Amino acid sequence: MPSFDAVVIGAGVNGLACAGRLSKAGLKVQLVDQAAQVGGAMATREFAPGYRVSAVAHLVNALDARVESGLDLARHGLKWSARDLATTALGENGDHLVLCGAFGERLDGSISAADRAAWTELRVRLLRFAAVLAPFKAMSPPRLAANAGNDLIALAKIALKLRLLGRDDMREFLRLLLINVADVVEDEFADDRLKGLIAFDATLGAHLGPRSPNTLILLLNRLASQAAGTVAGLALPKGGMGAVAAAMANAVAELGVDVRANAPVRRVLVEGDRAVGVELQCGEIIRARHVVSAANPKTTFLDLVGRPQLDTGFVRRTRSIRMRGGAAKFHLALSGAPDFRGADLTSRLVIAPSVNAVENAFNAVKYNRFSEKPVMEIIVPSAFEDGLAPAGHHVLSAIVQFAPREVEGGWNDRRGAFGERIMATLEAHAPGISGLIVAAQMLSPEDIERDYSMIGGDWHHGELAVEQMLFLRPAVGAAGYATPVPGLWLAGAGSHPGGGVSGAAGWNAAERLIGSEGAQ
Amino acid sequence: MNDPRLHFNTPLKTTPFHPRIAAANRLNAWGPWGGYSTALVFDDEAMEHTAIRNQASLYDLSPMTKYRVAGPDAAAFLDRLTIRNVAKLAVGAVHYTAWCDDEGKVLDDGTLFRLAENDFRLCCQERHLPWLLDSAFGYDVTIDDETESVAALSLQGPCSFAVLKRAGLDAVAALKPFRMAEFAIGGIPVMISRTGFTGDLGYELWTAPDYALALWDRLFDAGSLHGLRPIGTNALNLARIEAGFIIANMDFVPADIAVRADRARSPFEIGLDWMIDFDKGHFNGRRALLAEKQAGSSRWALVGLDIDGNVAADHAIVYAGRTREVGVVTAAAWSPSVKRNIALAMIERPFHAEHSGDLWVEIYALRELQYQKLMMRARIVDRPFFSHSRRRATPPAEF
Structure with a gap:
């Protein structure tokens, strides 16, 4: 007799969201995670004595509204240090361009009237198109097969939205859908800072450069999201990303989910061609009517389920899922506030001087090298709230691109060299910052893979790219959260609609599972 | 040796028996089979078929695709690859089997020889190395294509045992159908299996290419009084139709080759469903085949x-x-x-x-x-x- 209705593997944002949703539907849920603390890549960590930062993800830009309200995260302690964060595109000599409000509602800084007008127009256009795509994120990916059980009403609504765009907008939508971001910004603007920023945002977290095909859709995907109630907004959780994890953990605990940390799973138990539970590393067996894995799809199928339970074609597809992270994480403990030539430290700071700067930075990873002139997104969390660093001191958190999972020469030997390149870039934009350093930490994609079980250091657990989206995500045969093994479900970032601090995949998976219960 | 870039100069290879076959091929009738030149007819198709049913016949089997599957997980791997239960295949035995893609559509049929506990030979019509290697991911097995390194002859017909006996192999008498054993004919090591594609009494003889011509000569020395004659593919094809055997790409289109999606066939659809063992654990295509069986959707x-x-x-x-x-x-x-x-x-x-x-x-x-x-x-x-x-x-x- 199973002890639980569902056992959920992995207590990251998706595992927590899924467990919470299942519990709300009345299912008895066990949530297990290998780490000592739940939250996965939502973590606030001390990287030097007295200095704490969000260890991996450091901004919220896509928290699923269903998760935020459904789990009542505000009541469970989620507070924001800042909402509608502005973005500062750092100029070479202090001529910064600031995008205020959600995705630059307003531009501050010197920029030509023509670019200003073009930006206003493009921004509206992109947000309108993103709004058409947004409903896809909150549903199981549609399938092409006949009688595939698609949510026809939801699809009809999307089709209607598309239709309501009108003929000209529809044409423009289709033109832009699979285009590369570089072509778009070069068509529209002259300003390198603006072009560089949009090119950077589209390729953030991807293994693509701005001239790679299908990069604009990644930007649309981000704009189709919301944070703290604002579409396309950016928000900073108070206490760092670990606070989001804590709020979610409180929420699911209150809903009755049995959460177990320090409980790594050895394998998914399959009996009579049905997943019936999990066996922990310690040998303990937890039986459940459903097994839900929010772990990486390769890990789930190849390690936890195991090769013999799966068909060759499916294993081929699973092994072929591309998971190449291209981003490193860089943390500095500083003895004072860095000065990015007057830039507002309570904004998101982006170093991406031009489209070519981003493209050149990307070129390196194609050849297993790190960028000599990396581009990056910087947050100074200590400028928003106290307590993350000793009084008067600061912490800086940067997502730095691009860094390959396997670097020529090996990360052990090349870590310092990349750190120097990052520092040279920072020093160029914040003169004197090197003199403030108390401690530094660089997490290569290899480190991120090891510490957070993200294969390839890819925070999407399967690159977010057109050919790995919707019914192709993570692989044909497992795209609808159900898998070839009856009773086993996927609920992680590797599934539609992908990663980030969102929870959409986990929530969608739970909805699908609950739907299957009703159908029985 | 040969410059691999000049492969196009020899679009078809010759088998280790080619010198003898070319000499006997009075009609000079050749056809391609699996990348090799093979005789279609030697001199009279009707007489060749008559030899299969009334005398003894010898057919060059060397072009057949042969894979060697060995290692601690060999049986487990083959059990998950094929639809039949490999655990029931004894060492020294052979069984007819088939394998499917994820959708339960047949990729090929063939014969599986259990040479030793962890050592198998899989013989089939088409080439499948990528599929076998991908299927072996996670299993401790080695898979080698030994098509070129094994020379094989099929000795078929009512007099086939008599020919072997005259060649000195009385011991073959004990060999039951679908069994095999190692023998030596005048110093030539040869593995003999009581198998064939004619539905008649017959044997298949497997040896190293270096022994091929000597083996051919020994068999004809022994077989002349029993009417042994070399046969081509045409006569064998007639015999196999009489025996009701099917051939990939003739009676069904392998699922990985079929261009049209509706041409793939499940074992239920080509009469191979009797092989399926749904109780042996998971095997490739099992879920699809079980669904087909339960829904009666063949x-x-x-x-x-x-x-x-x-x-x-x-x-x-x-x-x-x-x-x-x-x-x-x-x-x-x-x-x-x-x-x-x-x-x-x-x-x-x-x-x-x-x-x-x-x-x-x-x-x-x-x-x-x-x-x-x-x-x-x-x-x-x-x-x-x-x-x-x-x-x-x-x-x-x-x-």
């Missing part, structure tokens, strides 16, 4: 037909009630052994069922540049069309 059936008249119905359309197309003949022949006009046909269900109605085949017989259209009555009959107790008798009779 669309086709491979059947044997007995057709009126004596004109072979190759590739004829099969009709139900003279008007409705329900299938196609995949192989057909006037059988000299059973004196019937026989065929294998792929029939849409439910017209495959016996007494399901009147089946007809439309034969276009070309008679001196004019087609004579024949609409002939066909009856579904059991396969094999030809069978004889001498095939299974152990010890075999000496004719």
Whole structure:
């Protein structure tokens, strides 16, 4: 007799969201995670004595509204240090361009009237198109097969939205859908800072450069999201990303989910061609009517389920899922506030001087090298709230691109060299910052893979790219959260609609599972 | 040695027996098989078929695709690859098997030889190395294509045992059907299995290419008084139709080769479902096959037909009630052994069922540049069309 209705593997944002949703539907849920603390890549960590930062993800830009309200995260302690964060595109000599409000509602800084007008127009256009795509994120990916059980009403609504765009907008939508971001910004603007920023945002977290095909859709995907109630907004959780994890953990605990940390799973138990539970590393067996894995799809199928339970074609597809992270994480403990030539430290700071700067930075990873002139997104969390660093001191958190999972020469030997390149870039934009350093930490994609079980250091657990989206995500045969093994479900970032601090995949998976219960 | 860039100079390879076969091939009739030149006919197709059924025949089997699967997980790997239960295959035994893709559609059929506990040979028509290697991911096995490194002959016919005995191999008498053992003929090491593709008494002989010509000569020395003759593919094809055996790419299209999605066939649809062991644990295609079985959703059936008249119905359309197309003949022949006009046909269900109605085949017989259209009555009959107790008798009779 199973002890639980569902056992959920992995207590990251998706595992927590899924467990919470299942519990709300009345299912008895066990949530297990290998780490000592739940939250996965939502973590606030001390990287030097007295200095704490969000260890991996450091901004919220896509928290699923269903998760935020459904789990009542505000009541469970989620507070924001800042909402509608502005973005500062750092100029070479202090001529910064600031995008205020959600995705630059307003531009501050010197920029030509023509670019200003073009930006206003493009921004509206992109947000309108993103709004058409947004409903896809909150549903199981549609399938092409006949009688595939698609949510026809939801699809009809999307089709209607598309239709309501009108003929000209529809044409423009289709033109832009699979285009590369570089072509778009070069068509529209002259300003390198603006072009560089949009090119950077589209390729953030991807293994693509701005001239790679299908990069604009990644930007649309981000704009189709919301944070703290604002579409396309950016928000900073108070206490760092670990606070989001804590709020979610409180929420699911209150809903009755049995959460177990320090409980790594050895394998998914399959009996009579049905997943019936999990066996922990310690040998303990937890039986459940459903097994839900929010772990990486390769890990789930190849390690936890195991090769013999799966068909060759499916294993081929699973092994072929591309998971190449291209981003490193860089943390500095500083003895004072860095000065990015007057830039507002309570904004998101982006170093991406031009489209070519981003493209050149990307070129390196194609050849297993790190960028000599990396581009990056910087947050100074200590400028928003106290307590993350000793009084008067600061912490800086940067997502730095691009860094390959396997670097020529090996990360052990090349870590310092990349750190120097990052520092040279920072020093160029914040003169004197090197003199403030108390401690530094660089997490290569290899480190991120090891510490957070993200294969390839890819925070999407399967690159977010057109050919790995919707019914192709993570692989044909497992795209609808159900898998070839009856009773086993996927609920992680590797599934539609992908990663980030969102929870959409986990929530969608739970909805699908609950739907299957009703159908029985 | 050979510059691999010049491979196009020899589009077809020759087998280790080629010097003897070329010398005996009086009609110089050749056809390609798996990248090799093979004899279609030596001098008289009818006499070659007669040798299969009344004397002894020798066929060069070397072009058949052969994989060696070895290692601690070999049996487990093959069990998950193929639809039959490998655990039930004893060391020294051979079984006929098949394997499917994820959708439960047949990729190929073939014979699996268990040479030792963890050592197997898989013989089949088509090439499958990428599929086998990908299927082996996670298993401790090695898979080698040994097509080129094993020379093989098929010795078939009522006198085949007598030929081997005269060659000094009395011990072969103890070999039961689908069993194999190691022997030596005048110092030539040879593995002999009691298998074949004729539905008759017969053996397959496996050796290293270096011994090929000596083995050929020893067999003909021993076989001359028993009417041993080399046979080509045409005579063998006639014998295999009589025996009711199917061939990939002739009677079904392997799922990985089929261009049209609806051409792939499940084991249920080509008469191989008797092999499936649903209880042995997971194997490739199991979920799809179980669903097909439970839903009864098989669309086709491979059947044997007995057709009126004596004109072979190759590739004829099969009709139900003279008007409705329900299938196609995949192989057909006037059988000299059973004196019937026989065929294998792929029939849409439910017209495959016996007494399901009147089946007809439309034969276009070309008679001196004019087609004579024949609409002939066909009856579904059991396969094999030809069978004889001498095939299974152990010890075999000496004719």
